[in-house]
Amino acid sequence: MNLPRERLLTIRHRYLPVLKRLDALFGEMDRSYTAVAGQYGFACNGCADxxxxxxxxxxxLLEYLYLVEGLRSLDSDGRHAVFEKALTVSAAMNDADRxxxxxxxxxxxxxxxxxxxxxxxxxxxxxxxxxxELHQSGGNPVKNPGCDSFFDQCRQHGQTNYIRFDRTPFYRHMAMLEKALRRETGYAHKIKFTIAQMLATFTDRTYEID
Ligand code: SF4
Structure with missing residues (x-):
């Protein structure tokens, strides 16, 4: 499924206010995550996994169009490098899937x-x-452990007790903004893309998104 990139870019002025609200939400997520990670003494420093x-x-569509805003922040060489890499990664994934x-x-x-x-x-x-944790209406809360690196670091610090981090309000807020964005753009299709696939939607190699 292709995203109608050209059409979406022509109505950018209409959806930018929604992306601004997403920007604020991402800021909230980052602050909450940093606060809880800090209490654990966990820092993501890169790891083998x-x-x-x-x-x-x-x-x-929010994350796709937000990524497009990121692409706009790069110069044309930067964009070129990203698109080339995305096409290579996307092709390798397709081969593996086949x-x-x-x-x-x-x-x-x-x-x-x-x-x-x-x-x-x-x-x-x-x-x-x-x-x-994640709370779904009508169901039991779903709890998920951290990544392997989190376990290693927290064991070292002796911090093993769960500190509450509820993703539910973030997911709900995302859903609300996605609805608003779909309304503004009229885009109704389901989306399921990796980052490589999102970037590879710019496959005409003109790399022009202004
Ligand atoms: S967008 Fe890609 S490189 Fe950036 S944090 Fe996510 S997975 Fe890592």
Whole structure:
């Protein structure tokens, strides 16, 4: 499924206010995450099990268009490098899928262990790592442990008690903003994209997004 990139970019003025609200929400997520991670004494310093090697799917138009804003912040050489990498990663994933292989491959935005569009990274990249809970209406709360690196560090610090980190309000707020964005853009299709696939939607190699 292709995103109607050209059409979306022509109505940028209409959806920018929604992205501004997303910006504020991401700021809240980052502050909450940092506060709880700090209480554990956990710091994400990069590790062998790097989560940028994990194939995460992203499901919102919000995250796609926010990433596009990130691309606008790069110069044309920077964009070119990102798109080329994304096409390579995307093709490798497609090959692996066709052959039924599991493939752990670095996100095309990761350069020298740093995210090259860090302020524009999607939600899961902001929330991954520390234990969390999620409350679904009518169901029991789902609790998830942190990543392996979290366990190693917290064992070292002797901090093993759960510190409450509830993702529910963030997910709800995202859903509300996604609804507002869909209303503004008229875009109704489901989305399921990796970062590489999102970036690879710019496949005409003109790299013009202004
Ligand atoms: S967007 Fe950035 S933080 Fe997220 S997986 Fe890619 S490189 Fe890592």
């Amino acid at each position: 790097n989560c940028c090697l994990t194939r995460f799917y992203h499901h919102t 052959q039924g292989r599991t493939l752990r491959i670095m996100c095309p935005l990761n350069r020298n262990d740093r995210c090259s569009l860090y302020p524009y990274r999607p939600m899961i990249c902001r929330l991954h790592g520390i234990p969390h």
